[in-house]
Amino acid sequence: MTLAVPTPEVLIDPELHATGDPHALWRWMRDHRPVYWHNPGALPGFWSLTRYEDVRAVCRDPGTFSSEQGIVLRPESHGKDPGGGRTLALTDPPRHRQLRAVVADWFTTRSVRSLEGSMRGVVRSVIARAVEEGGCDFVTDVAARLPLYVICHLMGVPEEDREKLFQLASVAFGTADPVAQSAAHQEIMQHFVELMYQRMEEPADDLVSALVNSPVDGELLPEDDILLNCDNLLVGGTENVRLATSGGMLALLERPEEWQRLAADPGLLPTAVEEILRWTSSANVVMRVATAPTVIEGQRIEAGDRLMLWIPSANRDERVFTDPDRFDCARRPNRHLALGAGEHFCLGSLLARTEMRVLFRELLDMAVRVEQTGPAVPVRSIVVNGLESLPVRIVPR
Numbered sequence: 001m002t003l004a005v006p007t008p009e010v011l012i013d014p015e016l017h018a019t020g021d022p023h024a025l026w027r028w029m030r031d032h033r034p035v036y037w038h039n040p041g042a043l044p045g046f047w048s049l050t051r052y053e054d055v056r057a058v059c060r061d062p063g064t065f066s067s068e069q070g071i072v073l074r075p076e077s078h079g080k081d082p083g084g085g086r087t088l089a090l091t092d093p094p095r096h097r098q099l100r101a102v103v104a105d106w107f108t109t110r111s112v113r114s115l116e117g118s119m120r121g122v123v124r125s126v127i128a129r130a131v132e133e134g135g136c137d138f139v140t141d142v143a144a145r146l147p148l149y150v151i152c153h154l155m156g157v158p159e160e161d162r163e164k165l166f167q168l169a170s171v172a173f174g175t176a177d178p179v180a181q182s183a184a185h186q187e188i189m190q191h192f193v194e195l196m197y198q199r200m201e202e203p204a205d206d207l208v209s210a211l212v213n214s215p216v217d218g219e220l221l222p223e224d225d226i227l228l229n230c231d232n233l234l235v236g237g238t239e240n241v242r243l244a245t246s247g248g249m250l251a252l253l254e255r256p257e258e259w260q261r262l263a264a265d266p267g268l269l270p271t272a273v274e275e276i277l278r279w280t281s282s283a284n285v286v287m288r289v290a291t292a293p294t295v296i297e298g299q300r301i302e303a304g305d306r307l308m309l310w311i312p313s314a315n316r317d318e319r320v321f322t323d324p325d326r327f328d329c330a331r332r333p334n335r336h337l338a339l340g341a342g343e344h345f346c347l348g349s350l351l352a353r354t355e356m357r358v359l360f361r362e363l364l365d366m367a368v369r370v371e372q373t374g375p376a377v378p379v380r381s382i383v384v385n386g387l388e389s390l391p392v393r394i395v396p397r
């Protein structure tokens, strides 16, 4: 009897990630073809890496595996990634470290801790409004609000512009319509152009001022680089938290016993947040380009080859995680790679963890019950995983 061999080629089809079962395919690849070559087609050729240790090792070796040519696989016809060599995510050492040092202060324990009180206030009002309105979309009305508020605060976006920016970001990152997305994105960038010029004249204590006024390698950043980094921070600061939080809510709605467990012991929140991060793995894949010939799992990789690191696969690798397909709020150890590893380890990791903990804590403390009222709609993308919409009703218990 011959067993059907899965076709890893489908990994670049967003439909597989939205409605199919990529985990079955990744399981097979981890066991049989952990370093798999995809021939060029609509997208350039690339290697798929699916095992935890390989993904982690590549992330931790920026000398051999560069981010400068972009971390998203693009058709050759789209040309070079405009952020290549200029944004935090798309630079290699030593420039990467210099750039990271400019913004790192806003993401330290002390800085994030100082925001916790206002985070709680935002979450309480968001939940209270959802209760009042009867029904809402957990993705846009709840999960998206806190991260956008926080990143706007850190970047120095004036309070009166935040609601407008929230509406624009909901279109730019939350809809499937590419034309509307691009228009909203342009408008967001226009806000940052104005903010950048204001901060050049009148620096304040915020991230945009830091990007505008801090020399990197002896020179101030060009305006385009400042704007690209603002975009990187806004997208990084909002999109993944929204996806991970709403994916986590769905996981808990589907497993009422895990929600009960958390309600009975809120001390489990830190491990629950880690499990939500592992389970949702909202950053689906990141790319690196080899700078020199190397060998992974016995497979020769040439300089210039692209490697796609499938994070959800690494996070369900049975070589590392016990019972990886089980969602367990108390999982320990849980050294997932949802926030990356090494040089580019997520700058906003502490912020993201805190935002998620605060949101779930308030849902528990405010004595509300979340009920799903319609089907969850997945995003269609290979770059990120998660939900576009999750209709719910939030009611007093």
Ligand code: HEM
Residues within 6 Å of the ligand: 059, 067, 071, 088, 089, 090, 100, 147, 151, 232, 233, 234, 236, 237, 238, 240, 241, 244, 277, 281, 282, 283, 286, 287, 337, 338, 339, 340, 341, 343, 344, 345, 346, 347, 348, 349, 351, 352
């Ligand atoms: C659940 C939430 C989040 C997830 C799953 C996530 C995931 C990731 C991952 C996987 C990377 C590494 C990319 C790579 O290696 O190429 C990364 C980097 C980054 N993240 Fe996050 N992130 C989250 C929240 C945030 C937040 C709240 C911010 C706030 C600004 C942020 C800003 C960034 C930035 C600027 C980088 C680039 C860091 C560097 O290259 O040094 N992220 N994130």
